[in-house]
Amino acid sequence: MRTLNVDLGARSYPIYIGTGLLRADLIAPHIPGRHVLIVTNDSIAPLYLERAQAMLSGFDTASLVLPDGERHKTLETVSRIYDVLLQRRMDRQTTLIALGGGVIGDMVGFAAATYQRGVHFIQIPTTLLAQVDSSVGGKTGVNHPLGKNMIGAFYQPRAVLADMDTLTTLPPRELRAGLAEVIKYGLIMDAEFLDWLEGHMPQLLAMEHDALAVAVERSCRNKAAVVGCDEREAGERALLNLGHTFGHAIETATGYESWLHGEAVAAGMHMAAYMSQELGWLSAAEVERVRQLLLAAELPVRPPAIAPERFRELMAVDKKALAGRLRLVLLKALGRAVVTAEFDDAALTRTLQHFASAG
Amino acid sequence: MRTLNVDLGARSYPIYIGTGLLRADLIAPHIPGRHVLIVTNDSIAPLYLERAQAMLSGFDTASLVLPDGERHKTLETVSRIYDVLLQRRMDRQTTLIALGGGVIGDMVGFAAATYQRGVHFIQIPTTLLAQVDSSVGGKTGVNHPLGKNMIGAFYQPRAVLADMDTLTTLPPRELRAGLAEVIKYGLIMDAEFLDWLEGHMPQLLAMEHDALAVAVERSCRNKAAVVGCDEREAGERALLNLGHTFGHAIETATGYESWLHGEAVAAGMHMAAYMSQELGWLSAAEVERVRQLLLAAELPVRPPAIAPERFRELMAVDKKALAGRLRLVLLKALGRAVVTAEFDDAALTRTLQHFASAG
Numbered sequence: 001m002r003t004l005n006v007d008l009g010a011r012s013y014p015i016y017i018g019t020g021l022l023r024a025d026l027i028a029p030h031i032p033g034r035h036v037l038i039v040t041n042d043s044i045a046p047l048y049l050e051r052a053q054a055m056l057s058g059f060d061t062a063s064l065v066l067p068d069g070e071r072h073k074t075l076e077t078v079s080r081i082y083d084v085l086l087q088r089r090m091d092r093q094t095t096l097i098a099l100g101g102g103v104i105g106d107m108v109g110f111a112a113a114t115y116q117r118g119v120h121f122i123q124i125p126t127t128l129l130a131q132v133d134s135s136v137g138g139k140t141g142v143n144h145p146l147g148k149n150m151i152g153a154f155y156q157p158r159a160v161l162a163d164m165d166t167l168t169t170l171p172p173r174e175l176r177a178g179l180a181e182v183i184k185y186g187l188i189m190d191a192e193f194l195d196w197l198e199g200h201m202p203q204l205l206a207m208e209h210d211a212l213a214v215a216v217e218r219s220c221r222n223k224a225a226v227v228g229c230d231e232r233e234a235g236e237r238a239l240l241n242l243g244h245t246f247g248h249a250i251e252t253a254t255g256y257e258s259w260l261h262g263e264a265v266a267a268g269m270h271m272a273a274y275m276s277q278e279l280g281w282l283s284a285a286e287v288e289r290v291r292q293l294l295l296a297a298e299l300p301v302r303p304p305a306i307a308p309e310r311f312r313e314l315m316a317v318d319k320k321a322l323a324g325r326l327r328l329v330l331l332k333a334l335g336r337a338v339v340t341a342e343f344d345d346a347a348l349t350r351t352l353q354h355f356a357s358a359g
Numbered sequence: 360m361r362t363l364n365v366d367l368g369a370r371s372y373p374i375y376i377g378t379g380l381l382r383a384d385l386i387a388p389h390i391p392g393r394h395v396l397i398v399t400n401d402s403i404a405p406l407y408l409e410r411a412q413a414m415l416s417g418f419d420t421a422s423l424v425l426p427d428g429e430r431h432k433t434l435e436t437v438s439r440i441y442d443v444l445l446q447r448r449m450d451r452q453t454t455l456i457a458l459g460g461g462v463i464g465d466m467v468g469f470a471a472a473t474y475q476r477g478v479h480f481i482q483i484p485t486t487l488l489a490q491v492d493s494s495v496g497g498k499t500g501v502n503h504p505l506g507k508n509m510i511g512a513f514y515q516p517r518a519v520l521a522d523m524d525t526l527t528t529l530p531p532r533e534l535r536a537g538l539a540e541v542i543k544y545g546l547i548m549d550a551e552f553l554d555w556l557e558g559h560m561p562q563l564l565a566m567e568h569d570a571l572a573v574a575v576e577r578s579c580r581n582k583a584a585v586v587g588c589d590e591r592e593a594g595e596r597a598l599l600n601l602g603h604t605f606g607h608a609i610e611t612a613t614g615y616e617s618w619l620h621g622e623a624v625a626a627g628m629h630m631a632a633y634m635s636q637e638l639g640w641l642s643a644a645e646v647e648r649v650r651q652l653l654l655a656a657e658l659p660v661r662p663p664a665i666a667p668e669r670f671r672e673l674m675a676v677d678k679k680a681l682a683g684r685l686r687l688v689l690l691k692a693l694g695r696a697v698v699t700a701e702f703d704d705a706a707l708t709r710t711l712q713h714f715a716s717a718g
Contacts, residue, residue, distance in 0.1 A: 082509065089676060091683065153477070154476055
């Protein structure tokens, strides 16, 4: 087992990475009270809920099974968590446990941040995406019909258990979506990791535990370094959104259903790389290297057909926008991203046209 | 104008107390961006919205008028604030302004805490209750059908404008409800202020600006001292809840409608004083002094008819409960409160029976 400490002063917490982690001695020290509520979804419950309950048999434990899917990531679904907490009179010393992917993690984190103005929570991410991304950084929240993740809070877990065993039941398409975020860390800040990924994609796609654990730890370490400098996303943290402004536009246009988040980010990263080339920052060969790595991970590299004007509209709702001005994460080099509003707008136009027309 | 600084490190902010405060030069330095959304209710809008808009004419300002009343303090109403923010594409540099009483302040603060994971907000409390209580301490949130203020966040405003002019239109019943919280500060921690209140109740009921400003400043100063020590209510801050556990039970039993919050707190403080006498901490004369001061402020000193068993049930949902054990704020002396779970339960039984039977 590897242990990575996320250093946030009084809100620091450990991430445990390895196999066989769903055991009482690991989690119990992070539960301060008697009450525990496990929240999961109907895809994960048949696979891991019983094991999680067994691990928590020393506590007064309840469970709630929510419907699976990003379209349920709403205030209404979070209200179901509040209902159970109140019906069972769970107090401020309650610990909420998020057992599932990023959607469960985001909603349970938000419920923990807001129930009685804040109770404890622990993440047990069961997807690669959640293990490398959602479990570090304290972002919690839900979607609004007019925009993704528009309602939320910054709130840190007490601990994260990233168990490679839970990835064995992950559908291959979701594994690949998670690899998009892994590749992201290489692109924005870790050229050496990018080289490693190019050499180990077959092992990762084959779900070899050792390779996965390396990828999860390296991604979390990179993210923790960024989050440690900028917990509330005032500046540097926005780098983590490479591909996300383009990607969120894709997800909003397609109703959060047909594209997985990681797939949208993959296409978005390729678009960001292309735009960086349009700005003269990357060479055509470098953009091709990005494209090849995404294709090796069997990820999409193009958005669906969306007219450039509509694409711009969808991008304008992005949280990074400042005073109405769009800011984008772009690549100065492979392994070095910047966040900037200072770009030639024509390069964005050409990028959107390129991807709208070449179908 | 008096200025009181609430000292919370990076989250410190000023409270301005006086008359004629709705002016651009006072508020503008606390608004970092271009976008402002004023949120108020349909009772306050006809009185002060135009003046608030005029004060903010230098900004890109929108307004939202919500229905008045505690029963609208729900997630659904907060969603209407999100809707306007998103429809107008208001970004992270937006400032929300709460123009109204405690209900508006709590909801707008919660919307500010959770919109895009946190935007700025400013309080302009227009009731005595909100001026002395809701505008200090950063508690924001909404009610749930199973309990009051069960969903929320700790979130600080950038500034508070407590303008005595806005109290002149306050219905006398609401002024009296606000005096309950003022009296509370005397009872829990400021015996000298208690003496002052006994001498100045006629001036306060007559809404004399000078007396009101003294009462607001002294109350806020006391509260700021407590909150400064314990921002997230781990310990000492619970003292501010004198009368509130009894009071919340009254409000829940009566559906948050027939009793004003301050009225329920007044009856609750008398019950807490009575129970403190049952525990041998206060003399009968001291409890009578509490009762007389509440009566001088024309406040209720008894709960409605609620059976003791039902009253206990309603009290059990209180957020101060730890590991299922009820904690209460009680008086060791006039001017000295304690929060404790260590009390003879029979004293609570006798208190509930006394107030249930004597009608």
